[in-house]
Amino acid sequence: xxxxxxxxxxxxxxxxxxxxxxxxxxxxxxxxxxxxxxxxxxxxxxxxxxxxxxxxxxxxxxxxxxxxxxxxxxxxxxxxxxxxxxxxxxxxxxxxxxxxxxxxxxxxxxxxxxxxxxxxxxxxxxxxxxxxxxxxxxxxxxxxxxxxxxxxxxxxxxxxxxxxxxxxxxxxxxxxxxxxxxxxxxxxxxxxxxxxxxxxxxxxxxxxxxxxxxxxxxxxxxxxxxxxxxxxxxxxxxxxxxxxx
Numbered sequence: 001x002x003x004x005x006x007x008x009x010x011x012x013x014x015x016x017x018x019x020x021x022x023x024x025x026x027x028x029x030x031x032x033x034x035x036x037x038x039x040x041x042x043x044x045x046x047x048x049x050x051x052x053x054x055x056x057x058x059x060x061x062x063x064x065x066x067x068x069x070x071x072x073x074x075x076x077x078x079x080x081x082x083x084x085x086x087x088x089x090x091x092x093x094x095x096x097x098x099x100x101x102x103x104x105x106x107x108x109x110x111x112x113x114x115x116x117x118x119x120x121x122x123x124x125x126x127x128x129x130x131x132x133x134x135x136x137x138x139x140x141x142x143x144x145x146x147x148x149x150x151x152x153x154x155x156x157x158x159x160x161x162x163x164x165x166x167x168x169x170x171x172x173x174x175x176x177x178x179x180x181x182x183x184x185x186x187x188x189x190x191x192x193x194x195x196x197x198x199x200x201x202x203x204x205x206x207x208x209x210x211x212x213x214x215x216x217x218x219x220x221x222x223x224x225x226x227x228x229x230x231x232x233x234x235x236x237x238x239x240x241x242x243x244x245x
Contacts, residue, residue: 041103042093053089053112062087063239064109066101066145067120069094070162070222080225083232089114097124097133098141105145110152116242117149118199118235120159122187123221126179135183142187146196155242157235158191159199160184164221165211171220177210199238204230 056062063086065071071092075082082090091108093100098121109117124130125138142158149156161180164171184202191198205227207213212220216227223231 041100042096043104043107045093046091046104046108050107050111056087056113056115060087061116061239061243062089062112062114063116063118064089064091064112064114065118065120065235066105066109067092067118067159068096068101068124070123071120073222074228078225079223080228080232083236092120095124095129096121097130098122098138098145100130102141102144102148105148110148110154114154116155116157116239117145118157118159118239119145120161120199120201121145122183123161123164123175123180126161126176126183127174135179135186138183139186139190143190146194156191156194156196157199157238157242158187158196159235159238160187160202162201162223162227163206163210163212165207165214165217166220167211167214168218168220172211175221197238197242199234201231201234204234 065074065088069092071090072094073079074092075090082088089112091104093104101119101121119142121142122138125133125141126135146156146158161184163177163180164175166172180202188198188200190196205213205216205223213227216223216230218224
């Protein structure tokens with residue numbers, strides 16, 4: 001009887017009409033795909049803004065912040081001010097991975113002639129935003145950006161990744177804390193060996209369980225206003241260290 005029932009169920013399943021074709025991509029998805037093909041690094045996001053940036057004034061300690069959405073959000077409404085009164089330039093682009101940042105590093109950093117660059121990158125590599133990447137892949141792209149900066153007499157501040165948490169929405173499966181910790185350890189050792197400055201955002205934003213403090217993030221990945229208020233003085237201190245002040 002059990003065998004007969006199993007056969008009937010199998011036949012019934014086989015007789016079901018095949019599933020329809022997958023839904024056609026929406027216009028927004030197609031637009032994003034076309035942009036990725038034509039400009040993988042999104043090098044033209046800041047092209048017009050870069051043309052308006054004058055050469056540094058005498059004695060100006062210009063700083064460029066290179067990064068992903070954690071940098072990009074800084075200074076937007078509901079995220080707090082981005083170093084008011086300081087000659088600091090934000091060149092973050094949400095969702096980017098390190099190879100994309102490397103592609104635009106010259107126009108968005110080197111060409112602006114800063115004295116210091118602050119690089120915060122790697123969480124989207126771990127998250128697989130544009131496909132699987134190993135930690136070694138990320139390390140190689142970070143090293144390439146640092147090499148380009150050094151070759152152009154730009155001081156390097158290399159930041160740790162901030163932690164993630166699941167307090168607001170799931171994040172740790174996509175960005176496992178152990179991978180974040182491994183990359184941060186490498187960044188710390190790499191900066192020490194190469195006489196760069198290590199900017200430790202992680203230690204100031206992690207709770208006693210190893211996750212992003214719930215009160216300083218709205219989604220478990222990005223800092224909120226309170227988070228940026230913690231990060232800002234840490235960045236200032238690291239910039240001063242890079243400048244030898």
